[in-house]
Amino acid sequence: MGIEPECIEDQKEFSVDTLIDGQMYSISDAALFEGDSRACLFYRVWIKQAFVVKACTSEGLSDLSSLLHNKPVDYIPIRRPREEEMLVKVERGFFSKMFHRNRPIVELDPTQEFAGVKASYGHENAHMLAVHKHQYSTLRKHIPQFIPETRFVMLKRASDSAGIRSFPGMVQKRIFGASLGGEVIDMFSGNAYKEWVPHIPRIAAQLRSIQKSPAKQHIDWNIQNFIVNRDSHHLHYVDCKPSFMIPRYCNSRSYDSVRECIIGRYLGR
Ligand SMILES: Nc1ncnc2c1ncn2[C@@H]1O[C@H](COP(=O)(O)OP(=O)(O)OP(=O)(O)O)[C@@H](O)[C@H]1O
Numbered sequence: 001m002g003i004e005p006e007c008i009e010d011q012k013e014f015s016v017d018t019l020i021d022g023q024m025y026s027i028s029d030a031a032l033f034e035g036d037s038r039a040c041l042f043y044r045v046w047i048k049q050a051f052v053v054k055a056c057t058s059e060g061l062s063d064l065s066s067l068l069h070n071k072p073v074d075y076i077p078i079r080r081p082r083e084e085e086m087l088v089k090v091e092r093g094f095f096s097k098m099f100h101r102n103r104p105i106v107e108l109d110p111t112q113e114f115a116g117v118k119a120s121y122g123h124e125n126a127h128m129l130a131v132h133k134h135q136y137s138t139l140r141k142h143i144p145q146f147i148p149e150t151r152f153v154m155l156k157r158a159s160d161s162a163g164i165r166s167f168p169g170m171v172q173k174r175i176f177g178a179s180l181g182g183e184v185i186d187m188f189s190g191n192a193y194k195e196w197v198p199h200i201p202r203i204a205a206q207l208r209s210i211q212k213s214p215a216k217q218h219i220d221w222n223i224q225n226f227i228v229n230r231d232s233h234h235l236h237y238v239d240c241k242p243s244f245m246i247p248r249y250c251n252s253r254s255y256d257s258v259r260e261c262i263i264g265r266y267l268g269r
């Protein structure tokens, strides 16, 4: 009772893997609100020195919940949510209980791991964290080398002593490097910037290994989701959104342009 949550400090030596999924952390207002922050479509993203915080925007949360309740959104997602992601349906649905009689229901409960979050902050928050962790686990299983360490936690501002405005979020290792979309590849011409040309075959080979893995259909192929380390030229995929939230039309266009501009051009088809 009344235990102050540990405070995440934005220090160089901070390591994301010291955080524990499902725990509450506080974060100083300065760490949260000073410096680079972006309002993206689904997430508000704060880029700090040692880590990146991502919290669902209200649009992101409402799309997530619509998709999980099988309600229409104004785009066609690349896939339907998997059964184990649709907790609400599984928990409340009479038929799902009948059909899964021989399987313990709890096995399908993605928030099991986030039971503490569910008890203290509600089902929706636990579900949001669980669904995002599910996506992360899928990617880490197939292409671990490209996926930065990420933790799924509750966050509150240090100044909010009552924790009234706590929110679920992802804390991801900050990747220092150049964005594939805009810093490595000119988004208008589709050509690599001069200094990057010698390194494109290595980048293309890494993209091809993602393309050949089962992770391919879980990736948002927008090239801005890839960051390349400037020294090692190692590629990272930073987007966290569950793949059923990715619009099909945009993704096939993004995928085609990655293939045209990078993989096809430098490695052949
Ligand atoms: N771990 C990270 N390290 C460095 N930069 C990052 C990291 N995560 C995200 N970014 C930067 O922030 C941008 C937005 O992050 P992200 O793709 O996770 O949000 P998003 O809401 O999915 O954006 P969008 O909907 O536009 O794809 C990325 O394109 C990247 O430039």
Ligand SMILES: [Mg+2]
Residues within 6 Å of the ligand: 220, 222, 224, 225, 239
């Ligand atoms: Mg993105």
